[in-house]
Amino acid sequence: MTGRALLPILLAAILIGAIPLFVTANTVLNFLVFTLIIALAAQGWNILGGYGGQFSFGHAAFFGTGAYAAAILQTRFGINAWAAFCLGIAAGAAIGWIIGYLSFRSGLRGSYFALVTLAFAEVFRILANASAVTGGAAGLLVKLDVRPENFQFSSRAVFVWIALALVVAVLVLTAWIERSRFGAQLVAVRENEGAARALGVDALRVKLLAIALSGGVTAAAGALYVQYFLYIDATIAYGTWISVEALLAPIIGGAGTVLGPLVGAVTLHGLGEITKTLAGRVPGIDLVAFGALLIVAVAFAPDGIIGLARRLRARIGRGGGA
Amino acid sequence: MLYSPAIVAEAIVNGLMTGAVYALVALGLTLVYGVLHIINFAHGALLTAAMFAVWVLHSAFGLDPYLAILPLAPLFFALGYAIQRFVIGPASHGDDGNILLVTLGLSILIENALLAGFRSDTRTIATDYGFQVVEVGPLLLSMPRLIGFAAAVAVTILLWMTLSRTDTGRAIRAVAKEKLGASLVGINVGHVYAVTFGLGCACLAVAACLLMPTFYVNPRVGNAFVLVAFTIVVLGGMGSIPGALIGGLFIGVVESLCGLYLGDSLGQIGIFLIFILVLLVRPTGLFGAKA
Numbered sequence: 001m002t003g004r005a006l007l008p009i010l011l012a013a014i015l016i017g018a019i020p021l022f023v024t025a026n027t028v029l030n031f032l033v034f035t036l037i038i039a040l041a042a043q044g045w046n047i048l049g050g051y052g053g054q055f056s057f058g059h060a061a062f063f064g065t066g067a068y069a070a071a072i073l074q075t076r077f078g079i080n081a082w083a084a085f086c087l088g089i090a091a092g093a094a095i096g097w098i099i100g101y102l103s104f105r106s107g108l109r110g111s112y113f114a115l116v117t118l119a120f121a122e123v124f125r126i127l128a129n130a131s132a133v134t135g136g137a138a139g140l141l142v143k144l145d146v147r148p149e150n151f152q153f154s155s156r157a158v159f160v161w162i163a164l165a166l167v168v169a170v171l172v173l174t175a176w177i178e179r180s181r182f183g184a185q186l187v188a189v190r191e192n193e194g195a196a197r198a199l200g201v202d203a204l205r206v207k208l209l210a211i212a213l214s215g216g217v218t219a220a221a222g223a224l225y226v227q228y229f230l231y232i233d234a235t236i237a238y239g240t241w242i243s244v245e246a247l248l249a250p251i252i253g254g255a256g257t258v259l260g261p262l263v264g265a266v267t268l269h270g271l272g273e274i275t276k277t278l279a280g281r282v283p284g285i286d287l288v289a290f291g292a293l294l295i296v297a298v299a300f301a302p303d304g305i306i307g308l309a310r311r312l313r314a315r316i317g318r319g320g321g322a
Numbered sequence: 323m324l325y326s327p328a329i330v331a332e333a334i335v336n337g338l339m340t341g342a343v344y345a346l347v348a349l350g351l352t353l354v355y356g357v358l359h360i361i362n363f364a365h366g367a368l369l370t371a372a373m374f375a376v377w378v379l380h381s382a383f384g385l386d387p388y389l390a391i392l393p394l395a396p397l398f399f400a401l402g403y404a405i406q407r408f409v410i411g412p413a414s415h416g417d418d419g420n421i422l423l424v425t426l427g428l429s430i431l432i433e434n435a436l437l438a439g440f441r442s443d444t445r446t447i448a449t450d451y452g453f454q455v456v457e458v459g460p461l462l463l464s465m466p467r468l469i470g471f472a473a474a475v476a477v478t479i480l481l482w483m484t485l486s487r488t489d490t491g492r493a494i495r496a497v498a499k500e501k502l503g504a505s506l507v508g509i510n511v512g513h514v515y516a517v518t519f520g521l522g523c524a525c526l527a528v529a530a531c532l533l534m535p536t537f538y539v540n541p542r543v544g545n546a547f548v549l550v551a552f553t554i555v556v557l558g559g560m561g562s563i564p565g566a567l568i569g570g571l572f573i574g575v576v577e578s579l580c581g582l583y584l585g586d587s588l589g590q591i592g593i594f595l596i597f598i599l600v601l602l603v604r605p606t607g608l609f610g611a612k613a
Contacts, residue, residue, distance in 0.1 A: 053419075055419060055422060055423075057363075057426070102598075102602055103601075103602065106601070106602045106603070108601060108602070110418055110419070110422075111360075111361040111418065111422055112601060114361070114422060115361065115552055115556070115597075115601065116597075116598060116601045116602070118549070118552075119549070119552075119553075119594045119597045119598050119601070120598065122549060122594050123591060123594045123595065123598070126588065126590060126591045126594070127591070130585075130588050240545070244426070244430065247426075251423060282438045283437050283438060283441065283442065284433075284434035284435070284436075284437030284438045284541070285434070285438050287430055287433075287434035287437075288430075288431055288434045288435050288438060290430055291427045291428065291429070291430030291431030291432075291434065292427070292431055293427075294423060294424075294426065294427030294430065295409065295413055295424050295427040295428065295431070298413055298414065298420050298423045298424050298427065299412065299413035299414075299415075299424075302415075302420070
C-alpha cells in the first residue's frame with residue numbers, strides 16, 4: 001500500500017482523534033461515539049454493497065448478532081468482555097457466511113438479495129424478541145463494572161478512541177482490499193458477474209468472503225454498541241433502523257470508496273443534529289431529512305460526496321491546466 | 323397442543339379474511355413489479371399514509387371509513403401517478419439499484435413525516451358496526467372483516483377486468499411485456515408507468531379504508547404489512563394478479579394458524595420462513611430468469 005492511500009486515513013484519524021482533547025462536553029462525545037459506531041456498521045455494508053454491488057437491506061442481522069453474542073457471552077457465560085467482543089465479530093462473520101451461502105447459492109441478487117436479507121433480519125428480530133436467552137422483549141443489561149479489563153471505561157474519550165481505532169483499522173482494511181486481487185475480483189463481480197466468471201473468477205467464493213468480512217465488521221459495531229450503552233434489545237439490535245443507517249451512510253458518502261462510509265455517517269448525523277436544533281425536538285424530523293437526502297443523492301450525486309469531490313477536483317485540475 | 327376443530331376452523335376463516343386484505347396490499351405491489359419491474363419499498367409507508375388519511379377524514383369530518391374509498395382512491399391514484407412521474411422516474415435514471423434506493427428514501431421520508439405530524443400514538447376509529455358479528459353455521463364472523471373480504475375480492479376482480487378488457491389495461495400489459503415495442507406503436511411508456519403506480523396506490527387506499535374499522539394506525543404500521551406483502555408477491559409469482567389473491571389468502575391462513583399454535587410473538591415467523599424458503603428454493607421458477 002502506498003502512502004498516498006494512507007494519507008487521507010491518517011488525516012481523518014488525527015482530526016477526529018483530537019476532538020476529545022479539546023472538547024469534554026458529554027453530548028459531543030456521545031455524538032462522536034454513536035456516529036463512529038454507525039460509520040463502522042456502514043463500513044461493513046460498504047465492503048459487500050459498495051465494492052461487491054450486493055445491496056443488503058438487512059445488515060441489522062450482523063449488527064444484532066455481534067451485539068447479542070458479546071452481551072450473552074459476558075452475562076450468561078461470564079466470558080471476558082474483550083474475548084466476547086472478538087467472538088461477537090466472529091459470530092457476525094459466520095452469520096454473514098451462512099446467509100451468503102444460502103442466498104448466493106440460489107443465485108439471488110439485486111432486489112431479491114435485498115429482500116432476503118431484510119427477511120433474515122426480521123426473523124432474527126422476532127426470535128430475539130421471543131427467546132429466553134436474549135432476555136426477550138425486556139432486553140439484556142450488561143453489569144456495570146467500570147474496569148478496563150471489562151471493556152468499560154469511566155471516560156467517554158477512551159470510547160471515542162477505541163471506536164476510532166476500529167474505524168481506522170477497517171479503513172486500512174478497505175484500502176488494502178481496494179488494491180488487492182480479491183478487491184479487483186469483487187469489483188469485477190459487481191460490474192459484470194458473467195464476464196468475471198468467464199475470466200475465471202470464482203464469483204461465489206469472492207462474494208462469500210465479502211459477506212463474511214462485511215458481517216464481521218458490522219458485528220463489531222454491534223458489539224461496541226453493547227459495550228458503550230451496556231444494554232441491548234431486539235428492536236435496537238435487529239431493528240430496520242440500523243439496516244437503513246448502514247446503507248445510507250455509504251450511499252451518501254460514496255459507495256465503493258474507502259472514506260465514503262465515514263464521510264457519509266458524519267454528514268448524516270451532523271445534518272441530523274442540525275435539523276433537530278432547527279426544527280425542535282419533533283420526533284422523526286432528522287429521518288425526514290435523511291430520506292430526502294437519499295433521494296437527492298441518488299438523483300444528483302450517484303457516487304456520493306466522495307464522487308462529487310472527485311468530479312470537482314477533476315474540473316479544477318482541468319481548469320488550472322488550460 | 324390440540325385445539326377443537328371449531329377453533330381451528332375459525333382461525334382458518336379469520337385468516338382468509340385477513341388474507342384478502344393482505345392480498346389487496348400485495349396487489350398494488352405485484353402490479354407495479356409486473357409492469358415497472360421494480361420493488362417498491364415505499365409501499366408500506368404509502369399504506370400508512372392512506373390509513374392516516376382515513377383516520378383524518380373520520381375524525382375531522384365524521385366520514386365513514388367505507389365511504390372514504392370514494393375520495394381516497396382517486397386521490398391516491400393521483401399521488402401515485404405524481405410520485406412515479408416526478409420523483410422515482412427522474413431520480414433513478416432507469417437503474418434498478420437506484421429505484422430500490424429512491425423508494426427506500428421515499429419510505430423513510432413518508433414514514434417519518436407521519437411520525438413528526440401525528441407522533442407515535444396509536445389511533446383507532448370507533449364505528450357502530452366495529453364489533454358486529456354474523457353467524458355463519460357454527461362460526462361467528464366479524465362483520466367489518468367479512469365486508470373487507472368481499473370488497474378485496476371484488477377489487478381484485480375489477481383490476482383483473484380492467485387489465486384484460488380496457489385499452490389502458492392493454493397498454494399496461496403491452497408495456498409490461500415489451501417496453502420498446504410498446505413505445506414504437508405509440509404508447510407513452512412514462513405515462514403508463516405512472517398510471518400503473520397510481521393504480522397500485524389506489525389499491526392501497528382501498529385496503530386502508532377496509533382495514534380501519536377493525537385495525538389501528540400508527541406511523542410504523544405499514545412495515546408489518548409490507549413484509550407480508552413482499553412474501554405474498556414472491557409466493558404468488560411476481561406480477562401475477564390471481565397469484566397475489568391466492569398468495570394473500572394462503573399467507574393469511576398461515577399467519578392465523580401460526581398465531582394459534584405458536585402464540586402472538588412468534589406468529590409472524592411462519593411468514594418470513596416461507597418467504598426465505600421460497601426465495602432460496604424456487605427463485606427462478608417464481609419470478610423468472612431475469613432476477
